[in-house]
Amino acid sequence: MAKVILENVSKNFGRVQAVKNFSLEVDDQEFLVLLGPSGCGKSTTLRMIAGLEEVTEGKIYIGDILVNDLPPRDRDIAMVFQDYALYPHMTVYQNMAFGLKLRKRPKEEIDRRVREAAEILGIQELLTRKPRELSGGQRQRVAVGRAIVRQPSVFLFDEPLSNLDAKLRVQMRAELSKLHNQLRTTIIYVTHDQVEAMTMGTKIVIMKDGEIQQVGSPMEVYNYPVNVFVAGFIGSPAMNFIPATLVQLEDGVWLDAGNFQLLLPPSKAERLQDLKERRVLCGIRPEHIQDKAFASKRPKGSTIEGIVEVVEPLGSEVFLSVRSGGHTLTARVDPQTRAKPNEKIELVLDTDRIHLFEQETQRRINTE
């Protein structure tokens, strides 16, 4: 039960700066997700919190204690590794008990805590098995169990679900969320999978090239991405980006994308008075583009025409790649669509949900 604070933390590997001036406060009981593509420094950050990497500059506090110089065992943390790192020569029970045994806890206490943890995770029957006799999901659970047993004030997860198959991953996601509710402990979780971040995190930190891009709740980062990178990283399929120019006409502010124009809703236009003739990037998520023929209610927004290139039916929905002028847009439409490759289609873009970014700085233009 502790806060974790990072103050201007940097990490250099030789000349490469893996983490740059990273400052963050993780509240007690938070489920914080460090999200970013590989090589963005998220794992390095986690390993510095764990004490597996030395901090080049800055300070890390766990609870109220400066831990820069403490070895992992004195930091009151537990970690779950990507490939689980279970001791192959020990049984599940011994794996879970190892940390407590090294701390010379009495036998009865160890036994009680191992069994409690096993019960929470539903692995009581596996206690006498060796890791190699377990399935991937079971190993995952044991790895989590090994962390729980220690009753640390902070849990660290390093991409723990990336070795599981898709179905198990969904299941473990739910279980980890449940576990967080049950244990009420601070969790710091590293992943490159934005779905994991969105579904489990109470707060998401999006990183790129060793720097924080945005910190916020899942819905915040989804609805108000601060820059093009975050906008493109969160959401699947990824947001469409269309280079355009802002044009003020009598009837309002228009986005001129070359072969089509979009009229911005007045609420957004108000904020854009001083941006006339500016080059911008217009971002719109696939779920905010509809097939006009099947748009459920009266279509809201602007209509554009295009040629269907690819149709990807997923059952519950259909992804369309539509070419319109020089742009290819991905749309996530109703499964009833009759779109066929190489045929014309009319799409409705929900202009209320449009995101605008400055083309030069890639930053969000605030329209709310």
Added chain:
Amino acid sequence: MRSIASVVNRKSSPSFLKILRSRRYAAYWMVLPLFILIVGLVVYPFCYSLYLSMLNKSETKWVGLKNFGRLLGYGTFWLVVGNSFRFTLIAVFFKATLGLALALILNNLPLAGQRLWRGVSMIPWVMPLALSSLGWWWVFEPTHSAINWVLVQLGGTPKPWLSDPFWARVSTIVTNIWFGTPFFMIMYLAGLKSIPESLYEAAQIDGAGAVQRFRYVTLPMLSRLIAITVMFSTIVTFANFDIVRILTRGGPRYTTHLFGTYAFNIGIEAGHLPRGAAVALFMFPVLGLAAFFILRNIARGEE
């Protein structure tokens, strides 16, 4: 060592450094026995050997390179040089090819049989060479032994296996092939197992026959392994002692001596330690070259 460690890490925070340094100290203590062993029992004797080889027989006078020069003037020494290279080249060649053949054969067997016969085939390698050489000595014994009896039964003439220079060389080489082929076999077999089956299937679909699959898939995939194994074997074969010492003691008339046995003969038996040391040191260039190639090959594999 302390100063180096602290210079390297001056920038990091002081007490993490302490942990690191304690780890470094632990590491130094842990390698210390090995370090002492290598320096005291390999490096020092080697340097001492260089010094020793420049003394006279009674080790009272510095004679410079005279021992080396004398050796180069002996016909006998050149016999040893010639025979060492001949012995090594022929034996390694046969070991490498027979080992490959055996590995391919074993690789074709069903797994249970493969395990058993692989184990049986390893016996010559596992058995102490000095003891198996005694057995071969008896096999090559001219009057009472089996091999000449078999030759006669097959209509041949008995051969003076150990008393004729040619046949004595054959005997020592055959014994060495017997001893070393399993080593090649086991290396190749490990290599064969690491070639993915899909490569053979792809080659088959591309229309490659068995010979072509061997030529274009197996051999290229094994090439690095073959090179390393050959170099290893070259060192071991070139520096062999047991076989020649037991079968022929270098005879008849110095025709089967290797560097090792000749050095023993001169240094220990004839009591001329400095010159014996010089003989052994003549091996060094060849061993060094082979070691260099192995290291280079291994480094290449790590890339």
Added chain:
Amino acid sequence: MIQSLARRKRAKVFISYCALVPFLVFFLFPLYWMLITSFKTDTEITSLKGVPLIIQGKPTLAHYKKIFFETAYVTWFKNSFLIAGLVTIITMAISILAAYAISRLRFFGSRHFGVGVFCTYLVPPTLLFIPFYKVVGALGLLNSKWSLLFLYPTLTVPFCTWILIGFFSSIPKALDEAAFVDGASYIQMLWKVFLPVAAPGLIAATLFAFTVSWAQFLYPLAYIYRENEMVLTNGIYTTLIRGDVYFWGELMAGALLASIPVVVLFAFLMDYYIAGLTRGTLR
């Protein structure tokens, strides 16, 4: 079509077995020849009549009795066991610590040190036995089996360290990090995680240290002339040949018996031995 594939496969196995036969004859014949000789009477060994490839007369244990009761064979056996056993213990102690430090606790020069270990492992005994003669003499250990106690490790330690570095390096890094987070010290990590996980490597290294020590011939031959201090390899060779008289029966019996310990060890631990050998050579 399917049938012909199966038939082809069976033909392949059959041909392979046929091709294996000459190899097996070559490999096993000397051993068979040693075995039958050791049970033949002296008269049969020297007789020129009949088929020498089988035991024609009554098998005899005379040669075995003779080496046991009329030579120092039992003493050599004890010496061999003592030396090989002690050398193995020394070797493992040195190698485990060094390999752990080199593969995990990166320190100044650890990479070069690894290469150095490899180079010393390539040094054959024939290169250094002459200077060793002086070293052994200076230590007053000429003619003493204890000289072998510090000569053999020069052969075993580099190789065992090298293969253990290989085995240790293949242990995933995350495993020591997990142990580190769990609160293990470096020594606990070695003892409770590395050694159990690398157990196959330890078995292989132990086996190598023992067999190499057991089989060494040059060093004892060069430095030990007193019968009671000899080990099996030089004992059998030097004392069972008197001038021109070869005691073939005793020689073969002694050589076979002396080979049994290492061959039996190999038979039980073959997989470890092979894994260690291939990894030590190819890494």
